[in-house]
Each structure stands twice: as structure tokens, then as C-alpha cells.
Amino acid sequence: MIHPTALVSSTAIIGERVEIGPFTIVHDNVVIGNDVRIGAHCELGVANHLSGGRPLSIGDNSLIRSHSVFYEGSTLGAELVTGHRVTVREGTIAGRNLQIGTLGDIQGHCRIGDYVRFHSNVHIGQKSVIGDFVWIFPYVVLTNDPHPPSEHLVGVTVEDYAVISTMSVVLPGVTVSRGSLVGAHALVTRDTEPAMVHVGSPAKAVCATSKIRLQDGSERPAYPWTSHFTRGYPEEVLSKWRGEES
Amino acid sequence: MIHPTALVSSTAIIGERVEIGPFTIVHDNVVIGNDVRIGAHCELGVANHLSGGRPLSIGDNSLIRSHSVFYEGSTLGAELVTGHRVTVREGTIAGRNLQIGTLGDIQGHCRIGDYVRFHSNVHIGQKSVIGDFVWIFPYVVLTNDPHPPSEHLVGVTVEDYAVISTMSVVLPGVTVSRGSLVGAHALVTRDTEPAMVHVGSPAKAVCATSKIRLQDGSERPAYPWTSHFTRGYPEEVLSKWRGEES
Amino acid sequence: MIHPTALVSSTAIIGERVEIGPFTIVHDNVVIGNDVRIGAHCELGVANHLSGGRPLSIGDNSLIRSHSVFYEGSTLGAELVTGHRVTVREGTIAGRNLQIGTLGDIQGHCRIGDYVRFHSNVHIGQKSVIGDFVWIFPYVVLTNDPHPPSEHLVGVTVEDYAVISTMSVVLPGVTVSRGSLVGAHALVTRDTEPAMVHVGSPAKAVCATSKIRLQDGSERPAYPWTSHFTRGYPEEVLSKWRGEES
Numbered sequence: 001m002i003h004p005t006a007l008v009s010s011t012a013i014i015g016e017r018v019e020i021g022p023f024t025i026v027h028d029n030v031v032i033g034n035d036v037r038i039g040a041h042c043e044l045g046v047a048n049h050l051s052g053g054r055p056l057s058i059g060d061n062s063l064i065r066s067h068s069v070f071y072e073g074s075t076l077g078a079e080l081v082t083g084h085r086v087t088v089r090e091g092t093i094a095g096r097n098l099q100i101g102t103l104g105d106i107q108g109h110c111r112i113g114d115y116v117r118f119h120s121n122v123h124i125g126q127k128s129v130i131g132d133f134v135w136i137f138p139y140v141v142l143t144n145d146p147h148p149p150s151e152h153l154v155g156v157t158v159e160d161y162a163v164i165s166t167m168s169v170v171l172p173g174v175t176v177s178r179g180s181l182v183g184a185h186a187l188v189t190r191d192t193e194p195a196m197v198h199v200g201s202p203a204k205a206v207c208a209t210s211k212i213r214l215q216d217g218s219e220r221p222a223y224p225w226t227s228h229f230t231r232g233y234p235e236e237v238l239s240k241w242r243g244e245e246s
Numbered sequence: 247m248i249h250p251t252a253l254v255s256s257t258a259i260i261g262e263r264v265e266i267g268p269f270t271i272v273h274d275n276v277v278i279g280n281d282v283r284i285g286a287h288c289e290l291g292v293a294n295h296l297s298g299g300r301p302l303s304i305g306d307n308s309l310i311r312s313h314s315v316f317y318e319g320s321t322l323g324a325e326l327v328t329g330h331r332v333t334v335r336e337g338t339i340a341g342r343n344l345q346i347g348t349l350g351d352i353q354g355h356c357r358i359g360d361y362v363r364f365h366s367n368v369h370i371g372q373k374s375v376i377g378d379f380v381w382i383f384p385y386v387v388l389t390n391d392p393h394p395p396s397e398h399l400v401g402v403t404v405e406d407y408a409v410i411s412t413m414s415v416v417l418p419g420v421t422v423s424r425g426s427l428v429g430a431h432a433l434v435t436r437d438t439e440p441a442m443v444h445v446g447s448p449a450k451a452v453c454a455t456s457k458i459r460l461q462d463g464s465e466r467p468a469y470p471w472t473s474h475f476t477r478g479y480p481e482e483v484l485s486k487w488r489g490e491e492s
Numbered sequence: 493m494i495h496p497t498a499l500v501s502s503t504a505i506i507g508e509r510v511e512i513g514p515f516t517i518v519h520d521n522v523v524i525g526n527d528v529r530i531g532a533h534c535e536l537g538v539a540n541h542l543s544g545g546r547p548l549s550i551g552d553n554s555l556i557r558s559h560s561v562f563y564e565g566s567t568l569g570a571e572l573v574t575g576h577r578v579t580v581r582e583g584t585i586a587g588r589n590l591q592i593g594t595l596g597d598i599q600g601h602c603r604i605g606d607y608v609r610f611h612s613n614v615h616i617g618q619k620s621v622i623g624d625f626v627w628i629f630p631y632v633v634l635t636n637d638p639h640p641p642s643e644h645l646v647g648v649t650v651e652d653y654a655v656i657s658t659m660s661v662v663l664p665g666v667t668v669s670r671g672s673l674v675g676a677h678a679l680v681t682r683d684t685e686p687a688m689v690h691v692g693s694p695a696k697a698v699c700a701t702s703k704i705r706l707q708d709g710s711e712r713p714a715y716p717w718t719s720h721f722t723r724g725y726p727e728e729v730l731s732k733w734r735g736e737e738s
Binding site for chain 2: 005022023039040041066067083084085102103117120121135137138139163165166167184185200201212214215216222223225228229231
């Protein structure tokens with residue numbers, strides 16, 4: 001299941017039933033779990049002096065799509081799913097079932113929880129700390145330098161269940177609080193309020209997320225989104241959510 | 247004209263005089279017209295359960311530049327031209343002479359007319375409907391989810407001859423009307439007015455497009471742009487435009 | 493040091509101690525200096541009728557990371573460093589030690605000085621003119637068409653030591669003046685004032701850059717940034733800066 005054109009180091013540790021696509025390169029310092037599929041034209045385990053010699057570790061049941069690049073020194077949990085051309089630098093630790101859309105750029109030294117979804121083309125700056133069940137939409141940038149360029153990087157924190165919409169920027173050191181929603185094209189300069197909607201540049205809290213109604217004709221509240229959006233989450237998560245609702 | 251390192255499925259249907267570059271992969275369910283050039287490091291016809299078994303179809307006289315990825319289940323008309331690293335997902339139907347700049351991401355299930363130009367790094371969300379002779383500039387995002395994340399996607403409509411400038415976001419379900427111009431770094435929250443300029447966040451109509459003058463010393467009106475910009479369009483289109491003017 | 497899977501033209505001029513990675517293509521009209529490392533899956537020297545037959549020239553001691561594409565007809569000085577998947581079109585002349593982050597897109601016909609740093613995913617429009625020691629952060633776009641689409645392109649000018657923060661757009665013909673700082677998510681519609689901070693959409697000058705203090709506990713001024721940020725610059729540059737300070 002390793003394509004004959006792939007270049008796989010003999011020192012890489014490859015699990016059972018792993019597929020590796022054409023023209024993909026797997027370097028020395030890589031550990032890949034079981035039942036992982038890796039697309040074409042990827043490069044895994046790029047050596048880097050910032051990785052401290054730690055391997056790239058990819059969890060079981062993961063899917064990495066074509067043209068993606070992962071550095072050594074990061075650990076991604078089970079059920080990772082990526083789009084095409086993602087980049088993951090060194091020093092990042094992510095939980096289970098992280099999704100990174102096409103062109104996503106995880107700059108390294110981030111902490112990412114479980115079941116996080118990055119849509120296409122997000123830029124997660126170094127030292128970001130991201131909770132569980134977070135959604136980040138296209139062209140969002142999490143920054144980290146309060147006075148660029150400098151050596152004093154302060155990451156963004158995104159708490160559980162928060163949602164950041166398309167083309168928004170979060171300034172260094174800011175916390176996007178639990179269950180808050182950042183609207184599209186916003187500049188988040190201060191910590192958001194939990195379960196509140198924030199829009200504009202600079203972003204301001206405008207209402208509770210519970211005020212937003214589904215436009216599917218049901219008129220049900222759209223938030224917390226866990227009340228209606230369940231695609232891709234396992235039964236154990238869904239039952240936890242049902243427990244929180246009742 | 248198929249490079250010896252390319253991997254081309256024997257079941258793919260390849261036209262006459264087709265060039266396929268080094269390290270490019272063409273999967274089973276692909277139909278390529280005549281006189282098509284495909285660059286290096288591409289992957290065409292990526293299988294996907296959402297494609298309904300339909301092939302990827304690329305029209306005659308097309309040019310696909312390197313590192314691009316096309317899924318099965320989309321149909322692109324004749325004279326497609328792409329930059330590098332474009333992604334086209336399944337279920338999209340595009341007319342003739344679509345241009346997609348480098349890093350463009352067409353998310354799938356879109357309808358795109360004839361002679362549409364996407365500059366670099368646009369993100370065309372699922373269910374977008376785009377007319378003829380539309381221009382979309384870098385880092386524009388057409389969104390589709392009114393309350394993310396949800397299952398209720400409502401695409402953007404962009405009508406004929408509309409222009410959307412750099413780094414603007416169009417919210418779900420909004421129509422960018424015929425011949426309207428969206429300025430750079432705008433957030434379009436409501437339908438635009440035909441042949442009007444819209445700027446800001448949220449975007450507001452500020453004047454007729456005809457008020458904008460060419461800065462080339464001629465002082466002629468810059469809009470409709472068809473009065474002065476003709477590069478790349480065939481004589482049949484130009485004569486149609488001349489007919490509309492007179 | 494040329495990987496056996498790389499495809500290197502016999503007419504390309506390759507310096508001493510050059511490494512070329514797997515699956516990389518070097519076309520005919522390319523001149524590579526000494527001690528250059530080129531990653532995997534790159535394509536160098538893409539032929540183009542706009543290049544006037546001039547070669548792609550890469551200076552000594554450069555590093556080009558994987559999946560990058562360079563056209564013929566551009567000249568990059570010594571110590572170029574790129575991230576992954578950068579694109580450099582024809583007709584650009586850059587000085588020494590240019591850094592281009594992952595996904596950077598240099599559209600061609602640009603002039604770029606010495607020691608310029610582009611962070612990830614910048615879009616440098618055609619005809620941009622960039623001085624020395626400039627910093628441009630992710631998702632910044634330098635535009636060039638005052639009334640898109642048109643044939644009358646007017647590039648942006650960015651003067652020495654200027655800094656443009658994340659997700660900002662600079663309109664055509666605008667000058668970002670020496671030592672000025674553009675905040676995140678700004679729309680720069682007019683020339684900025686030297687050594688002033690500009691924020692908002694449209695961007696306005698709000699204070700002198702010298703008012704910004706380092707958040708590292710030192711309370712020292714954060715600008716000019718050369719007073720505290722020295723990583724990656726050679727001793728000859730640092731001694732020049734020390735001379736300017738005193």
C-alpha cells in the first residue's frame with residue numbers, strides 16, 4: 001500500500017494498513033499509526049532544528065490529503081483529517097479528530113484540543129492555544145506579535161465551542177471565549193464575552209448567540225450549534241452533548 | 247506528450263495532442279478534451295463519494311498549471327486556464343474560458359458561467375452561482391453558512407459583469423448584482439445595487455460605477471469595464487460588447 | 493546532491509554544492525548560485541512569453557522550500573529563503589536575503605530591496621516597489637489596479653523599515669512611508685506618514701510608532717524595531733543600525 005514512487009525512510013515507523021501515495025516523501029523521524037492514508041506529493045517529517053529531535057507523530061485512522069507538509073516535532077492525535085497543501089510546523093500538540101482544510105497553515109508550538117475544525121486557508125500563529133470543539137473558518141488569522149517584528153510572541157486563546165467566521169483577525173494575547181461567535185471580517189482586539197456574538201472592526205459584542213435563529217424554516221436557535229450540527233462527531237460526543245442540553 | 251513520470255490511468259479518456267507534465271497523476275474517472283496542457287505535480291480526478299460517480303471533464307484547449315488538484319464529478323468548459331495549486335472540488339459546472347488564479351479554491355457544487363476570471367487566492371464557497379464575465383480579485387471569499395457551523399448552506403449569487411475587489415467577503419445568500427463593483431476590503435451583507443459602487447464594512451452603495459474615471463489620462467469612464475478592457479476575449483465577445491454599447 | 497528523481501535540464505547552470513530535492517524540476521533557462529538548497533516538488537524556470545528570454549537567477553546560499561514555483565525572467569539575490577509553495581513570477585528583481593513565507597505569491601515585475609521579510613501568504617501585486625528592511629505580515633495584499641479590471645496598473649511603494657500587519661490591503665499607487673506601521677486588518681487608501689501608526693478602514697494615522705512600548709516588561713519603545721529585533725541580520729547590518737541610533 002506504499003506506492004512504488006514514494007520515498008519512505010527505513011527508520012520511519014509505519015503502522016499497519018497504511019497507504020502512502022505517489023511521489024510522497026516520509027523522512028526518518030516519523031511515527032505513523034495504523035490505518036492511515038497519506039495522499040500524493042506530500043512531505044512528512046521535515047527536519048528542523050526547532051523540533052528538539054522529537055518525531056512527527058500521526059495518530060491512527062488519519063487521512064492526509066495531497067501536497068501537505070508536516071515537520072518533525074509535532075504530535076497529531078487519532079483521526080486527523082486534512083485537505084490539500086496543509087502545513088504543520090514543529091512543536092504542535094493536537095488532540096483527536098482535528099480537521100485542517102486545504103491550505104491551512106499551522107505555524108507551530110500550538111496546543112489544540114479535540115474535535116477542532118479548521119476550514120480552508122486558516123493561519124494559526126505560533127503559541128495559539130485552542131480548546132475542544134472549536135470552529136475556525138477560511139482566511140482567519142490568529143496573530144501573536146503585539147509589536148511586529150519582535151521576539152515577544154503572545155498567542156491567542158480560543159476556548160471550547162467558540163466559532164470564528166471568515167476573514168477575521170484575532171490580535172495577540174486575546175481570548176475568544178467559550179461559545180462566543182466572531183462574525184465575518186472582524187478584528188478582535190479584546191477578549192470576547194462567552195456565548196455572545198461579536199462583529200466589526202474593532203469587534204464589539206452585539207447580542208447573545210442564542211438570539212440567532214436557524215434559517216432552515218425551523219426557527220430553532222442556531223446556538224449552541226451542538227443542538228443541531230452533529231455531522232462527523234462520534235456517538236460518545238453526541239451523547240455528552242445531549243446530556244449537557246438536558 | 248505524456249511525461250514518462252506521469253501516472254495516467256488506462257481508463258481515463260484523453261483527447262488528441264494532450265500534454266501531461268512530470269509527476270502528475272490522472273485517475274480513472276477523467277475525461278480530457280483535445281489540445282489540453284497539464285503541468286507538473288497535479289492530481290486530476292480525485293475520487294470522492296460526493297461526486298455521484300460522475301467524471302471530471304476538462305474542455306478542449308485548456309491549460310492547468312502545476313500542483314493543481316481537481317476532483318471527479320466536475321465539468322469545466324473549453325479554454326479553462328488555471329494558475330498553480332488550484333483546487334476544484336466535485337459537483338461544479340463551469341462554462342467556457344474560466345480562469346482560476348494561483349491558489350484558487352473552488353469548494354464544489356457551484357455554477358459558473360462563461361468568461362469568468364478569478365484572480366489569485368479566491369475562495370468560492372459551495373453552492374455559489376456565478377454569471378458570465380464576472381471578475382473576482384485576490385482573497386475574496388464567497389461564504390454560504392448563515393450560522394456556522396450548520397447544514398443549511400445558502401450560496402452567494404454574482405451576476406454578469408460584476409466585479410468584487412480584493413479581500414472582500416460576501417455573506418450567505420447575498421446577490422452581487424449585474425455590473426456592480428465591490429471595493430477592496432468590504433463586507434457585503436446585503437444585495438448590491440446594479441452598476442453601483444459599494445464600499446465599507448458593512449458595504450454601502452456610494453455612487454454609480456460610471457462616475458469612476460480611468461486614471462490613464464484619458465478621463466474616459468472606467469465602467470462598464472467592457473468599454474476599455476478587452477484582453478483575452480475572442481472577437482465574438484468583443485463584437486457583442488460593441489453591439490451593447492451602441 | 494541532486495536527487496535521482498529530480499529532472500534538471502542540462503542547459504541549466506548550477507553552482508557548486510547545490511542540493512536539489514526529490515521530484516523537483518529545473519528547466520532550461522535557470523542560473524543557480526553556489527551552496528543553494530532546493531526542496532522537493534519544486535518547479536524552477538517556468539517558461540513564459542513575458543520573461544523576455546531572461547533566465548531565472550537564484551543567488552548564492554539560498555534555500556527554497558518544497559512545492560515552490562519560480563518563473564524564468566526573475567533575479568533573486570544571495571541568501572534568499574522561502575517557505576513552502578511560494579510562487580515568483582517573471583520580471584522581479586530582489587536584493588539580498590529576501591524571505592518569502594509559505595504560500596507567498598509574488599506576481600512579477602516587482603522591485604524588492606535587501607533584507608525584506610514576507611511572512612506567510614502575502615500577495616505582492618505586479619509593479620510593487622519595496623525598499624530595504626521591510627516587513628509584510630500574513631494575508632496582506634499589495635494591489636495595483638485602480639479600477640479593476642484594466643490595463644492601467646499602478647504599483648504600491650513600500651519604503652525602508654515599513655511594517656504592514658496581517659490582513660491589510662494597500663490600494664494602487666499608495667506609498668507606505670519609511671518606518672510607518674500599518675495595523676492589522678486595515679485598508680490603506682492614502683500615503684502613510686513616516687514613523688506613524690495607521691489603523692482602520694480606511695486607515696488613519698493615530699500616533700507615532702515611538703509611542704508603542706514593548707510588552708516584554710522592559711517598557712522600551714518597540715519602534716524603530718531595529719532597536720530590539722536583530723535575529724537573522726548579519727553583523728554589518730547590525731553595526732549600521734547601531735550607528736544610526738547613536
